[in-house]
Amino acid sequence: MDSPLHQQRQSLRQHMRRLRRSLSESQQFQASQQLAEHAILYSAIEQSQRIALFLSMDGEINTRPLIARLWHLGKSVYLPRIDPLQPTSLLFQRFTPQTSLVKHRSGMLEPEENTDECCPFTELDVIIVPLVAFDSAGQRLGMGGGFYDRLLADWQKTSVFPIGIAHNCQHQEALPIEPWDIPLPAVITPNKLWQWSSKEA
Ligand SMILES: Nc1nc2c(c(=O)[nH]1)N(C=O)[C@@H](CNc1ccc(C(=O)N[C@@H](CCC(=O)O)C(=O)O)cc1)CN2
Ligand SMILES: Nc1ncnc2c1ncn2[C@@H]1O[C@H](COP(=O)(O)OP(=O)(O)OP(=O)(O)O)[C@@H](O)[C@H]1O
Numbered sequence: 001m002d003s004p005l006h007q008q009r010q011s012l013r014q015h016m017r018r019l020r021r022s023l024s025e026s027q028q029f030q031a032s033q034q035l036a037e038h039a040i041l042y043s044a045i046e047q048s049q050r051i052a053l054f055l056s057m058d059g060e061i062n063t064r065p066l067i068a069r070l071w072h073l074g075k076s077v078y079l080p081r082i083d084p085l086q087p088t089s090l091l092f093q094r095f096t097p098q099t100s101l102v103k104h105r106s107g108m109l110e111p112e113e114n115t116d117e118c119c120p121f122t123e124l125d126v127i128i129v130p131l132v133a134f135d136s137a138g139q140r141l142g143m144g145g146g147f148y149d150r151l152l153a154d155w156q157k158t159s160v161f162p163i164g165i166a167h168n169c170q171h172q173e174a175l176p177i178e179p180w181d182i183p184l185p186a187v188i189t190p191n192k193l194w195q196w197s198s199k200e201a
Contacts (some may be wrong), residue, residue, distance in 0.1 A: 008176045013141060016133045019169050021059035031167055032062035034190035039128075040069050042188060044161050048125030052078040052092045055101075055109050058143075060130055061167050061190075071097065078119050080147070081110040090147050092124060093117045121151060122158045129164045129184065135175040138183040138196040140164055152182040163188060 023031070039045055051070055056062045070077050078092040082104055093099075093110075094117040101109045111117070121127075129148050131140040142148055152162055164187035171189070187194040 005176055005178065009141060009178075010144075012172070012176070013132050013144060016141070016170055016172075017058060020061075020132075020167050023059060023167065023169075028059075028062060031190045032065045035061055035165060035188060036066040036069050038190070038193065039066050039163075039165070039188050040073065042163070042186075042193060044163060044186065045070075045126055048075070048161070050076045050078065050119060050123065050125045052080065052119075052124050052127040053095075054080055054128070054130050056130075057108060059167075061165055063128070063165070066128075066165075067095070076119075078124065079111050081113070082106070082108075082147075084113070088146070088150065090151055092119050092121065092127075094119065122160060124160050127152075127155075127160055127162045129162050131164045131166055131170065131184075131187075133170050133172050133175055134164055134166060134184065134187050134194075135172050137174070138185065138187065138194070139175045139177050139181055140184055140187075141175050141181075146180070149180050149182050153180075155182070161185065165189070168192070 053063050053067055067077055077095045079095045080090040081093055083089040083091045095111055100112040102112050104110050131142055133141045155162055162184055164184045166189050168189045168191050185196055
């Protein structure tokens with residue numbers, strides 16, 4: 001647990017979380033609008049119907065403008081809920097303007113439990129993934145829960161396409177990686193669409 005690599009990843013997480021929290025409200029606003037405009041034009045999103053997203057916290061790029069555009073386009077949006085029966089896993093539940101949100105003890109807002117509205121992972125078309133940092137090879141560092149690494153371990157065997165979203169400042173040339181880290185095939189930032197072929201990624 002306290003290996004030098006673990007410590008290096010922890011301090012990088014702290015640094016990058018501070019960096020994204022230090023963006024001003026107007027920078028955050030502009031970034032989230034730009035991101036939403038680019039994201040809806042990206043073919044993988046344009047062609048998909050069921051899209052998992054997340055509700056931003058801790059300086060993460062604000063996903064609300066993107067969610068509003070996806071709703072407007074008639075797409076179905078899903079949000080993660082920590083599975084109460086298996087708290088290392090995420091469930092994905094439909095999110096509409098009518099959905100009530102409740103606070104999980106981790107501080108995260110989640111849709112109020114409604115198992116009828118859950119979508120199995122493999123039936124999603126696109127999963128938009130939060131991240132703390134990403135690098136030039138598509139590797140990502142998350143909040144440290146391992147939720148998305150576990151979820152995406154076999155994504156290439158499914159028809160689900162994962163896409164990271166982040167502020168420009170969350171890019172690092174090369175991240176210290178662990179064997180279980182799952183690289184992303186695409187990351188969208190306000191300024192750039194990063195893409196890696198699955199071979200290189
Ligand atoms: N907006 C958003 N939603 C998300 C994630 C995310 O990264 N961002 N997740 C991505 O996996 C999952 C939840 N993962 C989480 C991981 C850590 C903490 C958290 O608050 N950690 C505290 C420490 C808690 C502790 O030590 O007990 C912290 O970092 O301060 C919350 C959610 C699903 N939903
Ligand atoms: N495929 C997996 N199977 C089992 N455990 C895993 C898997 N992937 C990650 N983990 C565990 O999750 C823990 C956290 O992993 P890591 O530090 O890479 O999280 P992260 O990428 O920051 O988080 P997240 O993926 O939720 O954004 C690690 O201790 C690791 O052992």
